[in-house]
Amino acid sequence: MGIKSIIVISLIVLPALLVAVIGRERALILVFGPIEIQALGFQDLILGPKPNQFLVCPAKYCRSEPHLISPTFPISVDTLWQRWKALIEAQPRIEQGKADDRALQYDYIQRSSLMRYPDSITVKFIARDKDNSTLAIYSRSHYGKSDLGVNETRIRAWLSILAEAEQHQN
Numbered sequence: 001m002g003i004k005s006i007i008v009i010s011l012i013v014l015p016a017l018l019v020a021v022i023g024r025e026r027a028l029i030l031v032f033g034p035i036e037i038q039a040l041g042f043q044d045l046i047l048g049p050k051p052n053q054f055l056v057c058p059a060k061y062c063r064s065e066p067h068l069i070s071p072t073f074p075i076s077v078d079t080l081w082q083r084w085k086a087l088i089e090a091q092p093r094i095e096q097g098k099a100d101d102r103a104l105q106y107d108y109i110q111r112s113s114l115m116r117y118p119d120s121i122t123v124k125f126i127a128r129d130k131d132n133s134t135l136a137i138y139s140r141s142h143y144g145k146s147d148l149g150v151n152e153t154r155i156r157a158w159l160s161i162l163a164e165a166e167q168h169q170n
Helices: 003-022 024-032 077-089 150-169
Strands: 053-057 094-100 105-111 118-129 132-141
Touching: 053 150, 077 118, 077 132, 077 150, 118 150, 132 150
Parallel strands: none
Antiparallel strands: 053 132, 094 105, 105 118, 118 132
C-alpha cells in the first residue's frame, strides 16, 4: 500500500472514528469551535456577504434589505406567537435558545439531520395594531459559505404554514 492510499484512508477513517467516539455535535465543536449566538437587533442587523442566510422583515423595519418582506397577519401578536409555538413544536431537531418575552424575540437552533450542522433562527413578533401583526425572521448557518438554500426554504415553508393556519381560521 502506497503513501497516497494511507493518507486517503486516514482522511476517511480518522474523522469517522472521531464522530463515533465523541458524537457529531461535539466533533463539529472540536473542528469548527463552539457556535456563538449573539444578541440580535433587527434594526441594526447588517447581513454578511455569505449566501447562507435568509432575512424576512416588514418593509423599512430592518437596516439591511430583507430577502423577503414579511406578511401582515390579520390576528393579534399574541395569536401569531401561539401559532408560531405550535409550528415550532412540530419541527424536527429544533431547540429553543434565548427568549425575551418583553421584546417578543426568540432564538432557536435547528440541526441538519445527517451531519447535525446548526442553523440559528431568530424571530421577533411585531404588533401592527391590536388586530394585526407581523414578524421579522433571520435564519443563518454557522458553518460554511453556502447552505444550498436551506435557510430560505425553511423560512418560506414556515411562513406558508402560518398563512395556511390563518386561512383555515377564516
